[in-house]
Structures are given as structure tokens and as C-alpha cells.
Amino acid sequence: MGCSASVPEKNTTGRLGGLNPDNGGANDTKNLRVKLVLLGDSGVGKSCIVLRFVRGQFDPTSKVTVGASFLCQTIALQDSTTVKFEIWDTAGQERYAALAPLYYRGAAVAVVVYDITSPESFAKAQYWVKELQKHGSPDIVMALVGNKADLHEKREVSVQDGIDYAEKNGMFFIETSAKTADNINQLFEEIAKRLPRPSTS
Amino acid sequence: MPSDSNSSSSDSDDGNPNSNAGNIDQSLDAIENQLASITMSSRSPTTTFDEEEEVVEEEEEEEEQLLDQLRITNGSLNEKLGAEGVVDSVDDDYVESISKAESSGVIKESSSSVWRNASEADEAEAPLTPSSSGYAGERGSSSGGDEINDDDDEIGEVENDGVSGSHEWVSGKRHPNEDDASVSWRKRKKHFFMLSHSGKPIYSRYGDEHKLAGFSATLQAIISFVENGGDRVKLVRAGKHQVVFLVKGPIYLVCISCTEEPYESLKGQLELLYGQMIVILTKSINRCFEKNPKFDMTSLLGGTDAVFSSLIHSFSWNPATFLHAYSCLPLAHATRQAAGAILQDTAGSGILFALLMCKHKVISLVGAQKASLHPDDILLLSNFVMSSESFRTSESFSPICLPRYNAMAFLYAYVHYFDVDTYLILLTTSSDSFYHLKDSRIRIEAVLLKSNVLSEVQRSLVDGGMHIQDLPVDPASRPATVSSHLGQPRPAADSPGRNRDTFVGIGGPDGLWHFIYRSIYLDQYVSSEFSSPINSSRQQKRLYRAYQRLYASMHDQGSGPHKTQFRRDENYVLLCWVTQDFELYAAFDPLADKALAIKTCNRVCHWVKDVENEIFLLGASPFSW
Numbered sequence A: 001m002g003c004s005a006s007v008p009e010k011n012t013t014g015r016l017g018g019l020n021p022d023n024g025g026a027n028d029t030k031n032l033r034v035k036l037v038l039l040g041d042s043g044v045g046k047s048c049i050v051l052r053f054v055r056g057q058f059d060p061t062s063k064v065t066v067g068a069s070f071l072c073q074t075i076a077l078q079d080s081t082t083v084k085f086e087i088w089d090t091a092g093q094e095r096y097a098a099l100a101p102l103y104y105r106g107a108a109v110a111v112v113v114y115d116i117t118s119p120e121s122f123a124k125a126q127y128w129v130k131e132l133q134k135h136g137s138p139d140i141v142m143a144l145v146g147n148k149a150d151l152h153e154k155r156e157v158s159v160q161d162g163i164d165y166a167e168k169n170g171m172f173f174i175e176t177s178a179k180t181a182d183n184i185n186q187l188f189e190e191i192a193k194r195l196p197r198p199s200t201s
Numbered sequence B: 001m002p003s004d005s006n007s008s009s010s011d012s013d014d015g016n017p018n019s020n021a022g023n024i025d026q027s028l029d030a031i032e033n034q035l036a037s038i039t040m041s042s043r044s045p046t047t048t049f050d051e052e053e054e055v056v057e058e059e060e061e062e063e064e065q066l067l068d069q070l071r072i073t074n075g076s077l078n079e080k081l082g083a084e085g086v087v088d089s090v091d092d093d094y095v096e097s098i099s100k101a102e103s104s105g106v107i108k109e110s111s112s113s114v115w116r117n118a119s120e121a122d123e124a125e126a127p128l129t130p131s132s133s134g135y136a137g138e139r140g141s142s143s144g145g146d147e148i149n150d151d152d153d154e155i156g157e158v159e160n161d162g163v164s165g166s167h168e169w170v171s172g173k174r175h176p177n178e179d180d181a182s183v184s185w186r187k188r189k190k191h192f193f194m195l196s197h198s199g200k201p202i203y204s205r206y207g208d209e210h211k212l213a214g215f216s217a218t219l220q221a222i223i224s225f226v227e228n229g230g231d232r233v234k235l236v237r238a239g240k241h242q243v244v245f246l247v248k249g250p251i252y253l254v255c256i257s258c259t260e261e262p263y264e265s266l267k268g269q270l271e272l273l274y275g276q277m278i279v280i281l282t283k284s285i286n287r288c289f290e291k292n293p294k295f296d297m298t299s300l301l302g303g304t305d306a307v308f309s310s311l312i313h314s315f316s317w318n319p320a321t322f323l324h325a326y327s328c329l330p331l332a333h334a335t336r337q338a339a340g341a342i343l344q345d346t347a348g349s350g351i352l353f354a355l356l357m358c359k360h361k362v363i364s365l366v367g368a369q370k371a372s373l374h375p376d377d378i379l380l381l382s383n384f385v386m387s388s389e390s391f392r393t394s395e396s397f398s399p400i401c402l403p404r405y406n407a408m409a410f411l412y413a414y415v416h417y418f419d420v421d422t423y424l425i426l427l428t429t430s431s432d433s434f435y436h437l438k439d440s441r442i443r444i445e446a447v448l449l450k451s452n453v454l455s456e457v458q459r460s461l462v463d464g465g466m467h468i469q470d471l472p473v474d475p476a477s478r479p480a481t482v483s484s485h486l487g488q489p490r491p492a493a494d495s496p497g498r499n500r501d502t503f504v505g506i507g508g509p510d511g512l513w514h515f516i517y518r519s520i521y522l523d524q525y526v527s528s529e530f531s532s533p534i535n536s537s538r539q540q541k542r543l544y545r546a547y548q549r550l551y552a553s554m555h556d557q558g559s560g561p562h563k564t565q566f567r568r569d570e571n572y573v574l575l576c577w578v579t580q581d582f583e584l585y586a587a588f589d590p591l592a593d594k595a596l597a598i599k600t601c602n603r604v605c606h607w608v609k610d611v612e613n614e615i616f617l618l619g620a621s622p623f624s625w
């Protein structure tokens, strides 16, 4: 089953319509549920990042994503809140570009991924950032991720370039490796911390 | 290498080599040269790899078989049948284009003439001695024997460090580094290409599309040359190679093959290949060519090589590709009904089609209101899902097009695997109903688990299906109300799957080896499980090719509603019986008695009737909602 929350779901009202959880704004203060979309060129490691985060696995044999895959993972933060990520891992191929809004519409978080060994994928990441700025939710939390950090000897995009671009666009930046698991959990924990909390009033 | 510029006509029946050479356009010359060199290289005596020598032998073996088909005769059940209706399998159109194009390589489709000759021969049931073919001996001497390679459309597995027994089929594009200058590329027995009308490569089964730009341009040139003359090229023959063309608006499809499959079969395969492309992109891709004739489509198909290569692979093992029917996983009637009921429950609420599948077989399917699902769409959809590994990883939501349902628009598919073999596809027109479909799946899954459908499916995979050894002895003498059931325990040696023992000369009753029964009204077929002596995948493929040829010859235009065909060669006795309700294709031991074989076929039909509610999806024919 795609979605196995480690924490009992509080809100089980029927959902209708939209690729969004119906209660996007109806989270209680201790249990957040957020829609997260991964965007980026095909082959940069989006699926590997998700599978590392959700299942703790890394499978080097490439399995090209078709359409988009849906996975969930819940994490507990130190202040005892839990965040359930409903993750859309998109395909990133050109033929699906026109359909991307289907997946990022209403997303609270967008993770834009590139491959540090590929300047083209970095350019593609910038395309996605612009697209999200134009068409995404206005208060979307965006993260810029340079993946395959384990391949540092083949690096072609410098850390500084990543930091600079992220800063200019108000994004959170991190380099990860799905292969070694480096910074994968940190990525999602950082995102969780930056989420707007529902007011307690 | 000896230059053999005339090889293109060397074994053609009615080509008129070079009689009007002055009229031949340069583009025709060019393609002839290309094709001739492919032909030459596959005959080349100067091969270096052992594996390649093996391939040459294999090909000779096939050729030898063909010659034998000419020599060895068949009797027909009914003297009128057989000879008629199988002669002119290729329409006049193309013969016309031949004479206009003056191409020396274009001849009538060859296997139809084989059939004609075979049935015209008056010597009935020639004695079969090993020496009458010389074939058995040759087979013995070819080092790989039956174990070579399950996909002998290609040359031996040159890059596979000699693991000749391996039957594992690898998905995805193979040999991507080849191009039309590679010896190995030229030796492939079956090529498939897609290109645009401006000559840009779109897809090639072997080799990198971009490196094949020159070859694509050549193909494009010959197509447009003939099209400009008001004709359409359909078939060119160059030596042992058939080149089949299919024009679909701005997209051209080409198959180059020396497998001796009938023209109609190869054309059907190109149609499916085109349909698979439509599944991924919809027919609105044509608009891109209207805007920009030089539009490059390859990037749009990124990551889909596995989908196409798996489809092409299925041309040699999945009879659904030529029968245009689907098959069901054998299941107890109650089990299938339980599955159908819960699918029916969910369908309608925004779900257009719900399909529960196990591998390429249907467990149950339902459609909303009057919506109907074409068997070819089922084939292409399940091929797409099964060959895209990512669907197995997690539940997915993907745009998808059903070419026979509506080639212009995307539907949205929710795909979820319950286990490694069993998956659910929910199709909807609404792009934002993911959560609804997910909830539906959760409800469906609960019911399937509660009613043990999923475990029954696993059981059927292990011991389900029709095993010819179980053919009831005399169905006529039993009361009609007693129905036999499938999946009863049988000796472990007969366990399904690929039976690898080398036990020869067995089979079912009266020499029955295998059968396929296709129900016309249901659009479904059932195929008996393979058992000795059809053990290896290579033998299975050969049998399918024989059925395919039989199917093509039975489906020529101008044939009556009732037809039978009986033919005998050194491999099998093949019996085909076509009525308004069903088609039966059966293979027997080559020494089987004809009268007994006919009787056995009647028993098979009774048997199928007896167990029809286990092997077919009844009352839910896609065309009768």
C-alpha cells in the first residue's frame, strides 16, 4: 500500500476532488498533513530521494517514473508535532510538462531537484522555480536540492551557485545523496520546520 | 565480400529485375542498396563470431522449413478449402505500386504462395521420414539447439558472454550503440522503425535513433516517392527481407524482417506499435507536425524504450497480438464474480473503466454505461503498465490514451499493484480524481482480500489453466450438467510454466499438443498450457508463428463463414476451424491421424464449453454493456 502512516490519521473525512488532501488548511496544531511535489529533470534522482526517505532504500537500477507516483511518509519533530508528507514524485519528462500543474497545484511544498554533475539539470531546475513562482500557490515552501552529492569528483554545479540561486529566490538549499542517504532526512526535517503552522487560537 | 547487387530479386517469384532500370528513382536505388547490404550481411559466409554462425544456421533452418512446406503436402478437410482464399493475400494496391515503382525487389507476399503451393499439391500426407527434410539432422548440428535464445529475431547474444541457456528476456533497448553501419545491426532479423514524414527518426528497435538519421531519411525518401505517384508502398521484398510500410498521417512505420511472417501479420504489428505510441502521446501529436514539419519527437518518448521493446517482444509470444482478443486468468466462477461485483460497485462513480489484471490476463473488467474496451486497448494498456517499472514501486496516477476508445484525448489512470503479478487500473476522464480513485482502490482491495480473490489468483498462476492431458475422455457420453473443473491436482511433473524435461513424443490425447480457442462474441481466447513436447520458448514461438500464419490465411478477404484447414509438416499437424462463434487452432503430433485429430478438436470445443465460466469473463463482454 502506498500510504502507510506511522501515526494514526486523525482526519478521515472523505476526500473529494482535487489532487489535494481536502483538509490542507484543517490541520490540527500537532498533526500536519502537507502535499509535497518533487520537480526536476528526468534522471536527477527524484524517485531515489523519495524512496530513500520513505523506505530507506536505494535501488541503483533506474526505474523511469511514468506520470507521477504517490507516496506518504510521516515524521515526528522534536516539539512532538508530526508531519505527514503526501509526496508526488513526478516524471520530469517533456511529454508531461504540460500536465505538471496537475501535480503541483495546491502543493504546500515544492522540492526542485537537480543533479550536481549536470548543468543542464540545474538550468531545468531554474525553469521549474520560475514556473512555480508564476503558477504555484503563493505561500508555497520551496526547496532547491542538488542531488548526487556523492559524485563530487564529477561535480559541475558548484555549491555556491546553488546557494546563490536559492537565496535570490527565497528557497531553502541543500545538497543530498540518495545513494549514501546523506542529508535526505535533514531535507524533509528542514522543510517541516519551515511549514507555516496553523494558528493555535 | 562479393558484391551481390541483385540479391534483392534472387528469390523473388515475379520481380522483374532491372527490366526498366532507367525509371528507378535514386531513392529506390538507395534503399535497395541498404536493404541488399542487410540481406547480404545476413548471408555472409565470412562471419567471425560463433554466435553469428549459429544465427546463419538458424536462418537456413527456417528457410529449409519453408522449402519443406512446399514439398510436403497437406490434405484439406474439405477439398474446397485451403486453396481458396489464401492466394491473394496482398491487395492489388500494392501490386500496382510495384509496377509503377518498377522496383525489382517487390513481389507478392511469399508465405501465401507457400500455402497455395502446399495446398495445390495433390500428394496427400506424404510419408515423413527423417530424411525427407534433412531438418532433424541440421538441428542436431546447430550448437545451440533448442536452447539458444528465446528471441531469435535477433542475432545470438553476442554481448552475453556466451550464456546460451538463458531465457530471461531483458527489457529496455538493447544494443543502443549500434547503427546501420554496424555488422550486428544489419544482422538483426527483425527491425522496427518509426519516423516522421520529414525523415526524422522517432524510434528504432535496435540502435540509437539519432545515429540512424541517414537510414531514416532513406526510408522516408522511398515512401514519399511512391506516395507522390498516388500509391502507397506497403511491401518491398529484398532477398529474404520483407519491408513493410505503414503510413499514419505524419508518422511512418516500417518493419524490416526476414522472419517469413505474413505481410498481414507484420502490418498488424506496425498498427500495434503505432497504437502504443498513441497510448503515450495521443494522436494530437499530429498537431506538432502541422506547426513544425521538422518536429523532433524523440524527446517526447524519453524513457519509453522498455514499453516498445516489450510490445515487440510480445509479438513472438503473446497470441493476443494477432488474435485481437484478450485472455482471462482461469478462476472459479464465484471468484471472478466476486471481483466483478466490487469493480462494478465502484465503476460509474466517475470511473470509466476498472480492470483487475494478473500479468497480461484479465481477472475482471467493467466499464461505465455503454463504454467499451477494445481488446487491442487492453493489450496496449497492460503492456504499458507492466513494462513501466515505476508502477510497481508505488501507486501512480498517469495520463494515458486508449487509441481505440479515443485516440485524441488523455484519460487518467490510477495504477496500483496488489502483489508482483496482480494490479488494478482505474481509468477516469477527470484529471483531479486521484483521491477518489485511491479510496476506491482501498475499498476494492478490502473486498478482494475478504473474498480471497488475490490468493485464488496466485493459486491459478501455479496450477490453473487448461492442460491438454486433462482433456475429458468422452464428453458426449457424460450428462451435460456435469461440468469438469480446472485446476484439479495433477502429477507434479506436469506442473505448469516452462516444462523443461526433454521427454519427447508425448502430449495430450491422440497426439494433441496445444490449442487456442477464440470466442468471437466474447472477444476472448483461451490457450492451453504448454507441455511436452512444446517445451522451450523457442518451440513455443515457432508454434505461435505457425498459428499466426494460419490466422492470416483464414482471415483473408473473400472467405466464407465456415472454414477449416488441415495441414501437416514436419513439425506439426495444424488444424484450424473457423465458425461464426469461435475459432479453434490446434497443433498435433506430425504423425497424428487426421480423423482422430478432428474428433479431438470436437472434444476440445466441448471441453471449452464445459469450463467456459472459469476461463472466460461472461456476461461482461466489452461490447455488450
Ligand SMILES: Nc1nc2c(ncn2[C@@H]2O[C@H](COP(=O)(O)OP(=O)(O)O)[C@@H](O)[C@H]2O)c(=O)[nH]1
Residues within 6 Å of the ligand: A040, A041, A042, A043, A044, A045, A046, A047, A048, A049, A059, A060, A061, A062, A063, A064, A065, A091, A092, A147, A148, A149, A150, A151, A176, A177, A178, A179, A180
Ligand atoms: N550516484 C548517485 N546516483 C544517484 C543518486 N540518486 C539517484 N541516482 C541515480 O540516478 C538515476 C536516476 O534516478 P531516478 O531517481 O530514477 O531519477 P528521477 O528521474 O529524477 O526520478 C538512477 O540510475 C539512480 O541510480 C545519488 O544520490 N547518487
Ligand SMILES: [Mg+2]
Residues within 6 Å of the ligand: A043, A046, A047, A048, A063, A064, A065, A089, A090, A091
Ligand atoms: Mg523518477
